[in-house]
Amino acid sequence: MSGSRSVADRSRPVDGKRVVVTGAASGIGKGVATALVQGGARVVLLDRNVDAVTAVADELGATAIGCDVTDEDQVRAAMRGAAEHLGGLDGAVNNAGIVLNEPAESMSLVDFNRVIAVNLTGVFLCAREQFPFLADGGGSIVNTASMCAGIVVRPQPQVSYNASKSAVVGLTRSLAAEWADRNIRVNSVSPGYTLTELVRSPELAPQHEQWSSLTPMKRLADIDDLVGAYLFLLSDQAGFMTGQDIVIDGGYTVW
Numbered sequence: 001m002s003g004s005r006s007v008a009d010r011s012r013p014v015d016g017k018r019v020v021v022t023g024a025a026s027g028i029g030k031g032v033a034t035a036l037v038q039g040g041a042r043v044v045l046l047d048r049n050v051d052a053v054t055a056v057a058d059e060l061g062a063t064a065i066g067c068d069v070t071d072e073d074q075v076r077a078a079m080r081g082a083a084e085h086l087g088g089l090d091g092a093v094n095n096a097g098i099v100l101n102e103p104a105e106s107m108s109l110v111d112f113n114r115v116i117a118v119n120l121t122g123v124f125l126c127a128r129e130q131f132p133f134l135a136d137g138g139g140s141i142v143n144t145a146s147m148c149a150g151i152v153v154r155p156q157p158q159v160s161y162n163a164s165k166s167a168v169v170g171l172t173r174s175l176a177a178e179w180a181d182r183n184i185r186v187n188s189v190s191p192g193y194t195l196t197e198l199v200r201s202p203e204l205a206p207q208h209e210q211w212s213s214l215t216p217m218k219r220l221a222d223i224d225d226l227v228g229a230y231l232f233l234l235s236d237q238a239g240f241m242t243g244q245d246i247v248i249d250g251g252y253t254v255w
């Protein structure tokens with residue numbers, strides 16, 4: 001079968017796509033939302049930090065909705081609001097995430113569950129509430145996992161984070177299998193260490209040098225190193241790709 005997409009489509013792969021992005025007030029989510037708008041997509045930005053996400057959306061000429069991805073009612077209302085605003089959904093980036101660096105033996109259940117609630121259950125809830133709006137015409141969900149899905153990074157302990165991200169990859173594969181016949185593709189992107197607020201905390205910043213030295217490419221990622229993979233997966237160019245994880249880590253996981 002010959003392809004029917006025009007050259008123009010290929011050069012602007014997300015042009016006209018209607019996409020919701022979570023964790024869009026900062027870091028990777030903000031970077032992906034920005035690249036989407038620059039590429040001609042129509043975007044609704046979600047974040048629990050309402051002031052920050054509104055400021056980003058204002059900068060981009062896009063729309064923001066305050067939403068804590070751990071709150072079922074908020075997620076349902078936010079996905080409905082986003083789809084109504086955009087007149088439907090073609091894609092979603094489920095990206096909100098947190099990290100807590102505590103040794104397993106002294107980590108409280110409350111803290112462990114907090115990380116799982118945002119990083120894993122939040123992705124499930126968002127995807128489930130996106131489904132009805134994607135199911136009409138098909139679409140693409142991209143979840144942010146991490147290179148920590150497949151390895152244990154060092155030296156900082158982060159048992160809950162690593163567990164949550166391994167599970168995001170499993171969740172992604174399961175959703176991909178369940179929803180393939182609705183033409184909803186579900187993939188993940190697994191970044192290596194990336195220079196965002198998440199890793200700029202006072203506890204983690206001193207470790208950047210060691211992390212770089214453990215990375216074959218001897219540096220941390222910039223957000224711009226990642227956005228192309230998200231745009232590709234959201235686009236029709238990835239139209240036969242589902243259930244996969246794209247690792248972007250400067251080679252960290254090959255050593």
Ligand SMILES: NC(=O)c1ccc[n+]([C@@H]2O[C@H](COP(=O)([O-])OP(=O)(O)OC[C@H]3O[C@@H](n4cnc5c(N)ncnc54)[C@H](O)[C@@H]3O)[C@@H](O)[C@H]2O)c1
Nearest residue numbers: 023025026027028048068069096097146193194196197198
């Ligand atoms: N920075 C890295 O090195 C790195 C590496 C691999 C994966 N990741 C993943 O990338 C994603 C984005 O992280 P980042 O580095 O951009 O961090 P970030 O802290 O800059 O951004 C995370 C955003 O998520 C939002 N958020 C947190 N909890 C939320 C909730 N309950 N509901 C809604 N929004 C919430 C925050 O307000 C923030 O705007 C996360 O899933 C993270 O685990 C980051």
